[in-house]
Amino acid sequence: MSTSLEQLVELLNSEQNSNYGSLDELKKILESEEDLLSKCLVFTFDFFSQNRADELKSRFVGKKSPLQDLLKSLKNIPAEERKGAGQLVNQTKQAMENAVTKFLKTYEEHLEQTKIASENEDITLPTCFAKLGSRHPISVVMRDLLVPFQRMGFAVVDGPEIDTEFFNFDALNVVKEHPAREMQDTFFLASEWVLRTHTSNVQSHAMKERGIPLKIVCPGCVYRNEFDMTHVPSFRQIECLVVDKGIHMGHLRHVINELLSAAFGRPVKIRLRSSFFPFTEPSAEVDVECQQCFGKGCRSCKHTGWSEIGGCGVVNRKVLENCGVDPAIYSGIAFGFGVDRIAKDRFAVADLRSLFDGNVEYLSSFSLT
Numbered sequence: 001m002s003t004s005l006e007q008l009v010e011l012l013n014s015e016q017n018s019n020y021g022s023l024d025e026l027k028k029i030l031e032s033e034e035d036l037l038s039k040c041l042v043f044t045f046d047f048f049s050q051n052r053a054d055e056l057k058s059r060f061v062g063k064k065s066p067l068q069d070l071l072k073s074l075k076n077i078p079a080e081e082r083k084g085a086g087q088l089v090n091q092t093k094q095a096m097e098n099a100v101t102k103f104l105k106t107y108e109e110h111l112e113q114t115k116i117a118s119e120n121e122d123i124t125l126p127t128c129f130a131k132l133g134s135r136h137p138i139s140v141v142m143r144d145l146l147v148p149f150q151r152m153g154f155a156v157v158d159g160p161e162i163d164t165e166f167f168n169f170d171a172l173n174v175v176k177e178h179p180a181r182e183m184q185d186t187f188f189l190a191s192e193w194v195l196r197t198h199t200s201n202v203q204s205h206a207m208k209e210r211g212i213p214l215k216i217v218c219p220g221c222v223y224r225n226e227f228d229m230t231h232v233p234s235f236r237q238i239e240c241l242v243v244d245k246g247i248h249m250g251h252l253r254h255v256i257n258e259l260l261s262a263a264f265g266r267p268v269k270i271r272l273r274s275s276f277f278p279f280t281e282p283s284a285e286v287d288v289e290c291q292q293c294f295g296k297g298c299r300s301c302k303h304t305g306w307s308e309i310g311g312c313g314v315v316n317r318k319v320l321e322n323c324g325v326d327p328a329i330y331s332g333i334a335f336g337f338g339v340d341r342i343a344k345d346r347f348a349v350a351d352l353r354s355l356f357d358g359n360v361e362y363l364s365s366f367s368l369t
């Protein structure tokens, strides 16, 4: 077995004289061609590459190989010698072609084997059909809600889920005797700590920490002591707060429109209904046309044709003052929406609690990606 790559290249490049004067000479040429080929074929596969294998083929049995030249030159020799010479060349050609084909086939098998040996995965093992999960309806709404906010340049901020009464109530102008502070609604923890009842607690944190102007959105979990078809004790809200010079209700209405179309994945009819929140003045409840009866009135919307999804308003000047912001210079807008409530409406879920039963079959029926 030969050892050097240079030798192989040299053999492949060697030219053969295809001129001959007699049958004997022709035989010699053919023999030396066969000899050359056999020298090449004993090289180890390591010296071959796809290119070199192609070279081998074209050098010995290709259209421009010396053998082809010999065949072409047969017409120049005397008729009586032509037949014998032709047979000789054809026999040799056939033998060499067989040898090259056999060699290339084994070479390909060798390549395949090397490839398989280098793979550490057993591709012949039966496939494991892993079941791909689907996104939870609430995650989908949360994701869609954040898109317009990011487009409008809002910062997404986080707020504490365990907070002091001060941030959850006092800073927001919620007086001590307000019903929201009662045990039925709020989960009180040790001393003055509570589980936040709304994402509005982030308002004062953000104003104090980030300063003014401010344009933030805060998605997160909130907690209230309630449990029925439309309420669960731990649910998600999304809070929006903008404080700057000249901010007014018009801005509020625009952001709400943008947001709710994204949240429902289609344009929806919205209504602002005058209301009261201690931390906004004026205040309004935000209603969306019932997505099950489209305003006609059904059980889901308690025959009102509308579904309430949150509150909003112009930030109360007392809240600004509590956070050291001068209400003579700055004004703000804020809203807080129930994300679970939006998901319930968008996906026509009759009982909100069914979204939290952990019933995978039910949840995958929404086929959300």
Ligand code: PHE
Pocket (backbone or CB within 6 Å): 197, 198, 199, 200, 277, 280, 283, 310, 311, 312, 313, 334, 335, 336, 337
């Ligand atoms: N925090 C209020 C709630 O949970 C909603 C709200 C947020 C209202 C901001 C006005 C402004 O009901």
